[in-house]
Amino acid sequence: MHFDFLQELIAVFMISIVVILICAKFKIPSIVALLVAGIICGPSALKLVSEIEAVDIMAEVGVALLLFTIGMELSLKDLKRIKRPLLIGGFGQISFTILLITAIFSALLPWQNAVAFGCLVTLSSTAIVLSLFQQKAQSDSPHGRVCLAILIFQDLVIVPIMLLFPLLSGKLELSLQESLITLGENSLVIIGVILFGKFILPRLMFAVVKTRSRELMLMTVLGFCFSVALITASIGLSLSLGAFIAGLLLAESEYSVSIMENVLPFKEIFTSIFFISVGMLLNLDFFISHIFIVLSIAALIFAIKLFTLVPVVKITGYSMRTAIISAFSMSQIGEFSFVLAGHALTLHLMDNDGYQTFLAASIITMTLTPYFINNAPQFAAKLLSGYFKKYAHEEDVLPEKQNDFNEHIIIIGFGIGGKSLAKVAKESGIPYVVSELNPDTVKRFKDIEPIFHGDASYPLVLEHLGVKKARCLAIMTSDPTGSRAIISNAKKLNPGLHIVVRTRFLSEITGLKELGADDVIPEEFETSIEVFAKVLNYFLIPRQQIEQYVQQIRKEVYSGAHTIDLGSNLQAIKDNLPDLQFASLKVEKNCKLIGTKLGDGILRNIYKINVAAIHRTTQNITELNAETEFFENDVVYVFGSQEAIIRVQEVFLEIKD
Known part of the structure; x- marks a missing residue:
């Protein structure tokens, strides 16, 4: 050879x-x-x-x-x-x-x-x-x-x-x-x-x-x-x-x-x-x-x-x-x-x-x-x-190119999150462009969205998306390796670009921020926050207080703290947690409650139960007073302690002959 x-x-x-x-x-x-x-x-x-x-x-x-x-x-x-x-x-x-x-x-x-x-x-x-x-x-x-x-x-x-x-x-x-x-x-x-x-x-x-x-x-x-x-x-x-x-x-x-x-x-x-x-x-x-x-x-x-x-x-x-x-x-x-x-x-x-x-x-x-x-x-x-x-002040007038983006959002990934962000941007009048690797997705949306097929971890693709003129880059994928390359290259091309990135784990926040990400949203943490808020809402903690807890926890996490002291928050939740439950009970045939009135005090005085509303036939009765009477087949919405709700059920049950 x-x-x-x-x-x-x-x-x-x-x-x-x-x-x-x-x-x-x-x-x-x-x-x-x-x-x-x-x-x-x-x-x-x-x-x-x-x-x-x-x-x-x-x-x-x-x-x-x-x-x-x-x-x-x-x-x-x-x-x-x-x-x-x-x-x-x-x-x-x-x-x-x-x-x-x-x-x-x-x-x-x-x-x-x-x-x-x-x-x-x-x-x-x-x-x-x-x-x-x-x-x-x-x-x-x-x-x-x-x-x-x-x-x-x-x-x-x-x-x-x-x-x-x-x-x-x-x-x-x-x-x-x-x-x-x-x-x-x-x-x-x-x-x-x-x-x-x-x-x-x-x-x-x-x-x-x-x-x-x-x-x-x-x-x-x-x-x-x-x-x-x-x-x-x-x-x-x-x-x-x-x-x-x-x-x-x-x-x-x-x-x-x-x-x-x-x-x-x-x-x-x-x-x-x-x-x-x-x-x-x-x-x-x-x-x-x-x-x-x-x-x-x-x-x-x-x-x-x-x-x-x-x-x-x-x-x-x-x-x-x-x-x-x-x-x-x-x-x-x-x-x-x-x-x-x-x-x-x-x-x-x-x-x-x-x-x-x-x-x-x-x-x-x-x-x-x-x-x-x-x-x-x-x-x-x-x-x-x-x-x-004499020609010193002449100017050229050129038609804009189709992809001449400016002051726009670059959305990486067109899954549920990317679509939601694009929808909000469109409704708000904010220009945006999408990069997606799935050819089926690109083919499906190419005529209705400014979407392009390409791997945004490459500088050439970022330049095509107008990264040098963009205001914000949102990485909606969950690929940590790809996200790091995108962040690094995007910051080199546009140091002033604001980058928001989604990631799976809390442990990845510090590394992504060191590369240049401005905001990192970890899925495991945000999911836990959502569960946390739903549980407190179920136990009737006031919404303002729930939001205060959530903001305090977010502040501690996103500030880069490796250990989060939630002792004071959990104690406050415990001290303020009311022993209340909601329930709906049906007035059955021949039960003790039929014919009585709310003012009689059977539910409040004997069972320590409060009535919130009554559903009767096709209407909801929310304006209650002492003269409100209970009829057969009424559905009564009550709240009280768990013990009280268990005990009060006896007055709603049918009396057998």
Whole structure:
């Protein structure tokens, strides 16, 4: 068995770890560190990797998984909300950039080569931009949305561009009929995938989630993702576009959060490999010997992209501030440009020097992207206070996302307690969201409650539930291990969050409070309190006094006392406990009581019994006086001592002849 590639991969990982740690010390973004690690490991430096092709495959998987998670976070409903920047912004940016590049370079290159170069420059890096936006929680910001829309459009035009290159080189001629047939076949494939995702996938996912097997969930999700990716790749589209479509389809599922928590670790590692693979492409010798030309091309690319992106974003309806931030964010060359550059080299639309120059300049623009994204708001502020002063007070108006929770309650578990809390919150006008692990419960309530399937012990699930903006988190489950993880992660994400947690045993209060729970309700204690109150109520202790006892006991327990001194409470109960009982007695035929009146004093004076009420036929007589008479079949409600009630029964009994 050969482990050559595995050894190479381990070496790449080790070097990447060292480089990332060093860069972290100087606060250099991890993406830049990964590019540097790739350059060090690449064929022009240490030559650690001989099987570059295997690394490229993993890199492509990384980009596909990135687009998959982006699709899952977006959903088809959200995609409709960005259709204007998607269509107008995307088309405008692509066409404007290609025309400008062609006009500039036609004087130096054949127009076909200039057009090809324009196609390479027009694409931006979906992987870098969206990764950074995710890390900085800017995916749903105005510039996050418009960048996403334009980047998606760029991914869509990769196929026409790949078809255009052979036409530019004169090596492909397609008739109108062939083009229409190809378009029809591709459309049918995409429609088939969407129909599968709409009607069959939900049933499949329900069956998978019901097993509660994480392994099966992961295999199903990755299998669906890569199946769709391979289908789209087979018809000429990119793997990443297929993965994006798969993500969009799964985003409509109520199990999308659970899916994300399973896939996220894989996405991170494969995306890292992509950035390493990009660094490996750079030829250091060529870069050093042509450094001034490379830097000049990089600066020109940056300037052209800024010049084209600002007006394009502005005409889609966004503010000038958003347009400037978006332009700086997308000013780099995209990962798919490397693929297209390889095709251009093969078709002689670019020579080897041009390829290496473009490659080096592209990596420079990618390396600078974290800096531009971090500082884009400051650049925008300076430009708005100078050249674009008249646009300084413009604001973006965006529709709210469906799951944009704020100042809400997060309810973990939708059993009896969770349902009761949700009902009270709804009636009180308090926004809330529910997390539940039972797929049957989620399916039953998904159309009537804001309920999601997911394990809230994962930070990703808590973020999806809006934990950073929530006011209160109520854990209604009785899983101590899960509760500890939820409390710990929730407090890290939102230190000011008020957490109320249910637990089974009194002994768990201290540990849960140390983790960050504000209120812990132990079931065994609350049950005992309820029994305690019911018993005292039965013995006619005044309600105010019962409540006083209960409050005092609760205070002692919830203050964290390990031993509870109830001696004074129990003595007070004993001293105040009246020897009274209620009873209902029927006036039987021919008994001694028939025909007598309450004022005669038989019950009170002889038996020491008090009458509270009399039920006669269909009415209750509660207004009693001395003239109230006892009739046969009356039901008399009396109270007195246990002894007195036993003795008085003789006057109610039938007298036998």
